[in-house]
Amino acid sequence: MKSLLRILFTSFLISLVSCGGIQMLSMKDTSHLYSEEFMAKINKVKTQYRAGKSQEALNDLKKMDEQTLAPSERAMRRNLMGVIQFAGRSFEQAIFNFDQALTTSGEDEGLTAQIRLNLASSHYKLGFMDRAYAALIVANPKALEAEEAKKYYQLRYSLAKDLGKIEDAVDSMLAYLQDKKTLGELRGESVFERLSSLFSELDHRTRLRILEAKSEPASAAPAYLAYLEAEKLYYEGKKDESMNLLSWIDRTFSSQTEVIELSKSFVFRIENYAKMDAKSIGVVLPLSGDKSDFGKRVLLGLDAALKEVNINATPEFKPFTLHFRDSEGGGALGAHRVRDLIEKQMVSVVIGGLFSSEATKEYLEARKYGVFFISLSQIFLPKEQKDHLLLEIPGSVESQLAKIFSSEILNGFGKRGAIIYPQGDRGEAYLNEFWRRAKDSNVTVTGALSFKEKETDFRVPVQKLLGLHFTRERQEELDLLSEVHALEKKRAVRRIQTLKPQIDFDWVFVPAYPEEALQLVPSFSYFDASGLNIIGTPSWRTQRLLRESSKLGKLYFVGDNVEQASQGFAENFVKRFNKAPRLIEMRSYDALKTALKLLKNKDYQTRDEFNAAIRSNSKLEAMTGVWNLVDGIWIKDMETLLLHRGRIRQAVITPDQVLE
Known part of the structure; x- marks a missing residue:
């Protein structure tokens, strides 16, 4: 929160200092409210101010005879005085002038909105949150230019959150993000994660009401929040409500093609691939080609894990079966192999992604069908595209x-x-x-x-x-050191650069x-x-x-601190394969052991049932580490x-x- 506020007021103050952020004219033509003589004086004041002559600019504004000015001109004069005083940290004087400006600004809607924003900011600077909020909520953001409107919503979000008005904070951030039309643009905004967190604090009815209110014009933020809400409802067992919300998304946000694709993919995997064989596990590895040696090493770790489970089975126990497919080292082919395993073998889990170049495509294919994917390498995707059905054994970027x-x-x-x-x-x-x-x-x-x-x-x-690339910024230091070094005698060591x-x-x-x-x-x-x-x-x-x-x-x-790994595993591995296990064998062992731990306690019939069981685990433990479910994704404890x-x-x- 502190960092967001710092960003807010840094950018806000810059706009005040430049005078470029002051909205003297609204969206409508208000030129008739200001005389040419008055505007000439105002432009002169701005020029002085930009040149750093703040006091001269303020004195010239004070010299203007208010009695000769039109109402809107009086308001503009007072607002500009307040802006200069705000920049000089004379907040009480700024508030006085903003209050005076509001008494005569009524004809210029844009100026009035800007004055109220300036007044709220001044109260905020003094720590008067209630006064700042009261001044801000009566301002009309639609009368502001786009950049000023974003500052308005930033400030309103901060004030609402500080005052415990969570619904208004969410509403303000949705308005702030309304110009984001794609998920890529949305993910580029750090505030979206805060918005998601606040949104989840509201009750279900309030969330739906806000989504409906913000559905026009259609933008990425409400569309994506609606999709996440539908997913949440589904995993809570409220399937009918989830499907109704997904239908509403399709009707309301038809222009949001990325979200519509997510929605369709979610419905597809719900309807078509619900059944699974809990005893079948798919494995996709490069078993031929340049990377085959690595794939074959993975097989040793998998074999060690499978033997431990199946060897202790009772007569009535149905052993686990591994179904192998060769990716040949390619991501596209690997994704095809994943789909083949899901459609034909109804596998409960897919282990793959030995290399990151393959992992992403294989995971995305498994994700379409709601299949738990255990990756042997990191997957370089945005956090928003990951969920509880992805476990990255080496430890994710996150x-x-x-x-x-x-x-x-x-x-x-x-x-x-x-x-x-x-x-x-x-x-x-x-x-x-x-x-x-x-x-x-x-x-x-x-x-x-x-x-x-x-x-x-x-x-x-x-x-x-x-700081050695742009030497112009350090020119004086460079010149001085160059002279000193030129006077030095021969050196035994060649000097690489002059500046430190x-x-x-x-x-x-x-x-x-x-x-x-x-x-x-x-x-x-x-x-x-x-x-x-x-x-x-x-x-x-x-x-x-x-x-x-x-x-x-x-x-x-x-x-991973592999020195802490099980000594017993290493000894058994050497006995079986006449070689010591390395990290790749340990990770593949962990991948299968983790899957088997999740599957062995119950004969799951559907993916929904198994996925709910995965979500119910807050922690997964293995030989090389521990994963905790944090904000819907698995975070590994790293060393x-x-x-x-x-x-x-x-x-x-x-x-x-x-x-x-």
């Missing part, structure tokens, strides 16, 4: 960022973070969750730089992060693959920035990084690990590690 923004790391490293991320779906998934977590945790983001996938030279993004790096962050998150990290991390030392707190992803647990770690300094990453001098061990982060 799980990783939950750990990075945990009190352990923020208290130890500090609350100034930066990110260097790859372009594309992978980087976008990390960046969006990074921003969301930063706002929720009041973390200051000092840099967000991207690099191209398959990049080999990472100096530019690192240079930008360290500006390290305005406590830690930097680098969601790069190992081969990218091997080239990106040394770029910091190249620019004389050493001893940084660099945090990576689970993929950094590789032999290649271990071999090179002596050259890279201390590196942190989030992942902070330290990679240093050829070893990986659990990191101990203390406040003395904050960068100076």
